[in-house]
Amino acid sequence: MTGATRARTRHRDGIRDSVTGEGFSVFAADREGSVQRGPSRGRGQRARKGDSMASSSHSGAPTPVETIRHSAAHVMAEAVTKLYPGTRVGIGPAIDDGFYYDFQFDKPIQPEDLPAIEKEMRRIIQGGAEFRRREVSKAEARLSFASEPFKLELIEGLEDGTISLYEQDGFTDLCRGPHVANSREIRTDAFKLRSIAGAYWRGDEKRPMLTRIYAYCFSTKAELEGHLKMLEEAEKRDNRKLGNELKLFSTHEEAGPGLIYWHPKGGRFRVELENWWRQEHYANGYEILYTPHIGKSWLWETSGHLGFYKGNMYSPMKIDEDNYYAKPMNCPFHIMIYQNETHSYRDLPLRWAELGTVYRYEKSGVLHGLMRVRGFTQDDAHIICTPEQVEDEILEVLRFSLHIWKTLGFKDIKAYLATKPAESVGEKERWDTALESLRKAVDKEGIPYEMDEGGGAFYGPKIDLKIKDAIGREWQMTTIQFDFNLPERFGMEYVDKDGLHKRPYMVHRALLGSIERFFGVFIEHTAGAFPVWLMPDQVMVIPVASAFDDYAKKVVAELRKAGIRVSADLSDARMNAKIRTAQGQKIPYMLVVGQKEADEAAVAVRFRDGRDQVTLALDEFKARVLARIAEKSLDL
RNA sequence: GCCAUCUUAGCUCAGUCGGUAGAGCGCGUGACUUGUAAUCUCGAGGUCCUCGGUUCGAUUCCGGGAGAUGGCUCCA
Structure with missing residues (x-):
């Protein structure tokens, strides 16, 4: 496998990167994902500095591949504005495996138009256009981009002072840089226009939808070829394709999209997996719960789901004058069991697990095979413990998770430690001790980790584990999350040694994440050749x-x-x-x-x-x- | 949900410049009785996604709808 394909988020054509692959969040309203999602790159893991395997283009110091990508994006914008005069330009950053540029065309363009654009780009590149930086005042910048509404908006968002422009071949773009010195540093055989997609201006669905052109781009032809080969391999392993060929599962649009039907062969797999899961949980001091699929609305009002997460919940059903909701999470039900009796510190820690099937409304456009569905089974657990116990508990969960992944044949595992976001609940002290226990656990296990500053959920910090599959793609699977919110909202208590009623700590965790999504990842990892x-x-x-x-x-x-x-x-x-x-x-x-x-x-x-x-x-x-x-x- | 593309047999796909359709695989049948990746024969199987419009006639053209696929964070 080449360096390029080894580079971080290797995702197939089919699945976009996402920061949202969370194992589960109690309130995921601020992110769109849930347990599902494609190979994902955490927030702390942007491709910014990465892909440094960039090789030298021609002479002099190596040009980082990102600079090449970004410059190629400018070249594409030049080509497009030449071929389609009057097209307004948006932004054009480097991304993991190439670049994109957003445009607003007068007439929509088709995929068939891409070769012409590519050809024009090659012409520009071979023409040896110099990239020149120019610094201007805000007022000057406004003048130069008078006919570019999107650029004007960007300019307004910039701090006063000088603004840098880059110009090549008569095409000027508002840009921070840096860029290659000469367009020849972009290899004409190391990029390839990929696809056309709609993309909201600034990712905001209330803003106009622009046309985004994606491209793959690397420093060398070999890297591009390696990447294309990986994508081809990913296509062969596609869980939907293999799921059908190996008679594992199906979906039925006429019966409801995003819902998985497990066929006999998929059922065999799942039963084996779940039996093992249960065995392991009992061996690791867990008890297994079964809880209902629906519950009255007060549960979700108390938990806060109806406030923060309603858009992802199915509409209520009325039963005897009460509104019941299909559960999007298992936590309130586990808390009901906790609240059924008074607990002593002697009872703790409690480790309660459930293979809990939950339903979440996902927009139709994001559904994807087993990876993103509307009904799925979490291998969920809640650990309820005293503050003194939490460090050991976290370490235990982490060890357990690593054991699970190792057994399943995944060796390459990374951790992402997410810290306190700006808006959050719980005193700072609790966040600090919680984060410290997370950090100690990953240190003790010697797992490489990155910080994801401010990436925690508002209710507590978390560790996410990402595993790398057989073709180098990363998938966020395990999540271990502190929750300072639910114990508070539900008034959970235990009686401590001193006779005082205290609030326990609560940790949510999912190891495999969702059984459905795990199945999808495992199918693609093994290409269907399971152990x-x-x-x-x-x-x-x-x-x-x-x-x-x-x-x-x-x-x-x-x-x-x-x-x-x-x-x-x-x-x-x-x-x-x-x-x-x-x-x-x-x-x-x-x-x-x-x-x-x-x-x-x-x-x-x-x-x-x-x-x-x-x-x-x-x-x-x-x-x-x-x-x-x-x-x-x-x-x- | 929004943008683009797509939807023809169980699967993978041809095709009809508007006159209601084909292949391979799979399935059924008959023959053949075989030593490490496809034996041959015949046959069944389609409201050409759906609803409406244009037309003498629509699977084909136009419009609405559903579903699928690629995207919709990456900041100039």
Whole structure:
């Protein structure tokens, strides 16, 4: 994989970056995401300084790839305004894998128009345009951009004093810079216009929608090619495509978009995963709860959801004169259980987990396969503890989470520590101690972390974990969040040693995040070739000819008795076709059986990963598979 | 929700310059009885997303709607 594809947020064409991939937030109203979301880049992780693997363009010091991208954006704006006179320009920054520029066209343009723009850009680049910086007063700037309403607005937002302009080839843009000295530093074979998209001016849906042209852009051709290759690979692994091919799940627009139907094979996966999840939780001192799917409105008024989160909740249903809401979160229900009795400090910490299915309204335009849905199951838990316990509890959660990810085969994990935003609840002291306990935990576990200043939810600081998948994309999965708000709002208490009633600390956490989204990420990470223990079909027996169907059935019976998920392909297709089908279904072991095997009570094992096949005694094979399953082995 | 593109068989896609449609895979059937990635035969299967308009006639052109896909944070 090239440096370029290694660069931070590798996201497929299909999924946009987002800061919102939060595991869950109690009040996510200020962000649009919830548990779902594509590969995400946290706030502390903008591409600003990154991608420093920029290589030297031609002579002299290396030009950071960001500068190249930004300059290429100017070149594109020049090309567009030349080809479409009268087009108003917006902004054109560098982004993770290239750049974009926002325009307001008189007539809409089509994707077919991109090649012409690209061609004009190449012409400009090869013409060797010099980039010149010029500093002017605000008044002068206003004059130069008299016909550019968006630029004028930007100018008004700037501080008084000098304003810098960059000019190349007669095209002037309001810009802070820096830029390449000469357009030739942009490689004509290292960028590619990607797509046209609508984008609200300044991201505000009340402002006009501009036309955004996206482009990939790197320092070298090899990096661009590497990136395109990664995107191609991502497309092959697309959870929607594999979900269909491997018969794992479906969605049904006619029955409601954004809702997942788990098919038998997806169901096998999920049951295995959840059984393991439950086992692990009991082993780690959790208790498992089940709570209702709907609840009366006072719960959501008290929690604050109806104030902050209403837009993401489904409309209420009236039952016996009361309004009930489908739950967008599980927390109020867990609190109801807590409030059912008086708690002593001796009861704490309480670790309560639930695979809780929640419903959240998501705008139709953001729905995406398993990654962004309207109904999903959180692997949610709430830890209720004393202030003294919180540090250990956080460390425990972090350890637990790492154990989970390691078992599932994810090694590359980063943490993001989000601190107090401007608007927040809870005394500063609590924030400080909470943050300190988060920091100590990541330090102790030796996980690399970045700070996300002001990125916490208003109700408390948090740690998010991002995992890197097999093709280098990062996904925000685990979230561990302090909550100073709900204990207050619901008046949660415990009786301490000194007989005083005190407020407990509450920590929300989700490890996998959403079972649906995790499934999507896992499908893409493994390309559908799950580890044996999670594979819906673990073994396929393939007789070389129908004369050996009986032996194939015997093999199936024997393995099935041992609890292995196995079947035989007794269709009248050729053996080669059966192998092909089983391989396409990513079945880990294909057992080819004929006269030889029948005579010796053996099986010829063909592995999904293409390693050399081996012939084993049936007992031996059985023992091997059972061991792999028991160990949750990632190997076959 | 907004912008752009798209919606034809279970899946992947052709096609009709306006005269109601095809392939491959899959499924069913018959034959063949095979040693590590596709055996051959025949057949079933479509309100061409939906509603309306134009037209003698619309899957095709126009408009409304639904859904899908790519975007809608990246600050000059």
